[in-house]
Every structure is written in structure tokens, then in C-alpha cells.
Amino acid sequence: MKPWIERQRHLIDFTAQSLARRKGKSLGLLFVYTLLVFVLASVALYTHALRNEATRVLAGAPEIVLQRLIAGRHDLVPPGYIERIGRIRGVQKIEGRLWGYYYDSVLKANYTFMVPADREIVPGEIVVGPALERTRGLSAGNGISFRAYSGELHTFIVAAVLAHESELVSADLVLMNEADFRRFFAYPDGHYTDIALWVANPLEVRNVGVKLLGTLPDSRPILREEVLRTYASIFDWREGMMLALLSAAILAFGIFAWEKAAGLSAEEKREIGILKAIGWETGDVIAMKFWEGFLVSLFAFLVGYVAAYVHVFHFEFTLFAPVLKGWAVLYPSFALTPQIDGLQVATLFVFTVLPYTAATLVPIWRAATTDPDTVMRS
Structure with a gap:
């Protein structure tokens, strides 16, 4: 050798x-x-x-996101849906979510407005993403105005900027108080954009999705694994x-x-x-x-x-x-x-x-x- x-x-x-x-x-x-x-x-x-x-x-996203469909299009989830979902066996946690898109004519870009479930935000204040801070020159304590789709002008104070480590998912994010969100988008009380669900047994996620379709025929359950496949x-x-x-x-x-x-x-x-x-x-x-x-x-x-x-x-x-x-x-x-x-x-x-x-x-x-x-x- x-x-x-x-x-x-x-x-x-x-x-x-x-x-x-x-x-x-x-x-x-x-x-x-x-x-x-x-x-x-x-x-x-x-x-x-x-x-x-x-x-x-x-990995930390909800296992199922439930949307309501009207004529094949995404619509608001009316009151009563969360209560009906709670009676389905296997559902561990339910959370109504509020989020929407806003077009900024200044930057010609879309922002994602959202009400966070794990963070309290004072009415009249917002928390912005790093890209929004960079492009609009914002910092904590600055004021910024957005014109709602109704034509009314809303002014908010920037309370904080999200960490740059999260920029992959928070670049265009604007977090705000629930009352401010409903007033800005004219959301009626008790209505949500969609519903997030967590299942007790991960092996039963698909079965829970089938039960949701049976209980709420006008809904569309989106599984986390489907979102991963889409990405x-x-x-x-x-x-x-x-x-x-x-x-x-x-x-x-x-x-x-x-x-x-x-x-x-x-x-x-x-x-x-x-x-x-x-x-x-x-x-x-x-x-x-x-x-x-x-x-x-x-x-x-x-x-x-x-x-x-x-x-x-x-x-x-x-x-x-x-x-x-x-x-x-x-x-x-x-x-x-x-x-x-x-x-x-x-x-x-x-x-x-x-x-x-x-x-x-x-x-x-x-x-x-x-x-x-x-x-x-x-």
C-alpha cells in the first residue's frame, strides 16, 4: 500500500x-x-x-389557522365561531387574531398591521418593524400618521422598534392596540381576521381540521405543514x-x-x-x-x-x-x-x-x- x-x-x-x-x-x-x-x-x-x-x-406558529370564506374569498370571522370551535375535541387553545394590510402611498409599499396577543400596547402608540424604521426614518418617540381607507387621518406615537434579529418576519410589521386597530379598519366588535388553533395531540392535527370543516362548512383550515410546503x-x-x-x-x-x-x-x-x-x-x-x-x-x-x-x-x-x-x-x-x-x-x-x-x-x-x-x- x-x-x-x-x-x-x-x-x-x-x-x-x-x-x-x-x-x-x-x-x-x-x-x-x-x-x-x-x-x-x-x-x-x-x-x-x-x-x-x-x-x-x-415552528412557533399555530398548528391550524381557520379562515372564513364568502363566495370563495377570505372574510371576517363573526362572533360565535370561537365558542363553536371550543366544543371540538382535541383543540387545546383558541385565539382570535386581528391583522390586515395597509398601503403606504409615500413608500408605495404594503405594511402589515397587527394586534399582538403576547404584548400590551398603549392606545395611541405603535411598535414598528426594522425596515419601516429604516425607510421612514422613525425612532422611539416619533409620531407618524396613516390615512385610513375611510379617509380619516390617524396619528400614532412610535413606542418601540422591533429587534433587528426578527427582521425576516417583522420588516413591514406595525403592532397596535386592539381598539386602535378596530377603529382604523372599521372592524365590528367580536369579529376577527382569522382564528389560530393549537391541538393537544400533534398527530391529530389533520383530524381536527376535518372536524372543523364539518362543524363550520364555510371555513378553510390551513395547517402549519401546508404553510411549510408552500414556502x-x-x-x-x-x-x-x-x-x-x-x-x-x-x-x-x-x-x-x-x-x-x-x-x-x-x-x-x-x-x-x-x-x-x-x-x-x-x-x-x-x-x-x-x-x-x-x-x-x-x-x-x-x-x-x-x-x-x-x-x-x-x-x-x-x-x-x-x-x-x-x-x-x-x-x-x-x-x-x-x-x-x-x-x-x-x-x-x-x-x-x-x-x-x-x-x-x-x-x-x-x-x-x-x-x-x-x-x-x-
């Missing part, structure tokens, strides 16, 4: 020196190769981190859309890499002929060329992946973030928790390293099995 390892070490040393003699070709290929890996790894890392972040955020589908679609846009660049690289790997220059052919003439075996020549392709592709993969990691988790995916974030005006600024999926790394490695390495073996096998004199004369 040790002689074989020593043999491979010497072959790697010779391959490295051979690459150094062809700096122009090697650096050009390495740059393009690294750039491709960087782009693909950036998209994969960012999408995977967003999926994990969505899963983490929704995953959105991220998959955006990732696929971006990779589709990059498909031309990927195809161009494939052609470039194949041409570089498959086309032996006259200098390389002479080198192979000389090696065969001085006693190198066909297996040694093939192994040398294998190490050449593998070292180039492995180095490009490592540099590209590390650069993508830094780009995603330290520079907030600056180059491609607008494509995958999806917010139109109020872009949240947040730091994703570094997430690396071993299967994702292995898949990227297989699709970027192995094809180029394999492409180097076909022409070198032909040259290595040809008579040395014929190779040097060609």
Missing part, C-alpha cells in the same frame, strides 16, 4: 509542475470553473438557509427560475470545459510521447492526467464553495438577493444562520468535479495507447 501511495504522490508532484508550465490555460480554466461553482453554490446555500429559517420561524415550493420555484436564467452560462462552461479537457495541445502530446519513450506505462500517463483534471476541478470547487459561503452568510447574498427574497419595496436586512447540507455539497461536487475529471481521461487514453513516435509527430 505504501509504494502505491508514494507513486501517486510523485504523480501529483509532476502534475502540479506540468500545470505550472501552462499557467495561461490553467488559470483561465480555473477562473471560469471557480466562478461557476461560486454561482451555483451561492444559490444552493442561500435557498437551503432560507428554507431552514422559514422552518425555524414557523418550500416558493423557494424551489425561485431557485429553479434563477438556475434557468443561468443555464446558458452553465452550458457555455460545459462546452468550454470539454474543449479544454478533450483537446490536447501539441505540447501536451509531445510531453506524453516523451514520457512513453522514457518508460512511463500507459496507466501512469492516464493517472497523471486524471490527477490534473481532479486537482483543477477540486481546487475550483473548494475556492468557489468557500467564496459562496462568505457571499451568502457574511455579505447577505448581495449579488442575487432580490431574485430570491421576493419583497418588492421593503427589503429586510437579516443575517442567516449558517447552514450546510452534506447531501447538497455532495451533489454539487458530483455535478461540478466528476464530469470535468472524466472528460480528461478520454483524449489522454487515446494518446497514451498510441505509439510514442506517432504521438510526437502528430
